[in-house]
Amino acid sequence: MLEPIIAPSILSADFARLGEEVDNVLAAGADWVHFDVMDNHYVPNLTIGPMVCEALRKHGVTAPIDVHLMIQPVDRIIPDFAEAGATTISFHPEASEHPHRTIQAIRAAGCQPGLVFNPGTSLNYLDWLLEDIDLVLLMSVNPGFGGQKFIPSTLDKLREARRRIDASDREIRLEVDGGIKADNIAEVAAAGADTFVAGSAIFGADDYATVIKRMREEIAGAGR
Numbered sequence: 001m002l003e004p005i006i007a008p009s010i011l012s013a014d015f016a017r018l019g020e021e022v023d024n025v026l027a028a029g030a031d032w033v034h035f036d037v038m039d040n041h042y043v044p045n046l047t048i049g050p051m052v053c054e055a056l057r058k059h060g061v062t063a064p065i066d067v068h069l070m071i072q073p074v075d076r077i078i079p080d081f082a083e084a085g086a087t088t089i090s091f092h093p094e095a096s097e098h099p100h101r102t103i104q105a106i107r108a109a110g111c112q113p114g115l116v117f118n119p120g121t122s123l124n125y126l127d128w129l130l131e132d133i134d135l136v137l138l139m140s141v142n143p144g145f146g147g148q149k150f151i152p153s154t155l156d157k158l159r160e161a162r163r164r165i166d167a168s169d170r171e172i173r174l175e176v177d178g179g180i181k182a183d184n185i186a187e188v189a190a191a192g193a194d195t196f197v198a199g200s201a202i203f204g205a206d207d208y209a210t211v212i213k214r215m216r217e218e219i220a221g222a223g224r
Ligand SMILES: O=C(CO)[C@@H](O)[C@H](O)COP(=O)(O)O
Pocket: 009, 011, 012, 034, 036, 068, 141, 142, 143, 144, 145, 146, 147, 148, 177, 178, 179, 180, 197, 198, 199, 200, 201
């Protein structure tokens, strides 16, 4: 099992003070910055794009930026995000007409490709794509908004994704996103996740360091 990664979703940060918020959450012990891109087409909300990613890099953010594309079409924005400093770029396979081509485009742009699965999307896309990606992201809410409740069937799906990843000899991260809190992160870790996105649970806390520390303790105690 890979070392756990905590990736706060900046969707729940104060956008008026984004650079400071990202600095604070990284200083509080976060590993990655989770960057949610919504287009008001594939999902019913509109957020941020490559210019904001580039602005965070110019601000001095050196931590990995984990870009989650909730957009359709997917491919034409990939070079822009790569140039803006994205580390991983994950997309929803059903939003791309040619998911394998999209994965190749992300890799060719110098980023790590990931596939994202909505609660209702089958893992069957992994049958022929797992060996080409570096990250599997399971949504534990329907994408579009922060602050939603964790969907419990994600636990079985995580176990199935873990089984598939363990059958591969490549290093592939298993990320989970949606309704992750200090109170449920242990069961999510026990089900096989190694990378944890949390928005409201971290940015809604008075003290980011305390909640991140508690999350790490819960993960460590989960008997992974
Ligand atoms: O991608 C999304 C929502 O579409 C997530 O990254 C949320 O931003 C997570 O927020 P919380 O459920 O942790 O508040």
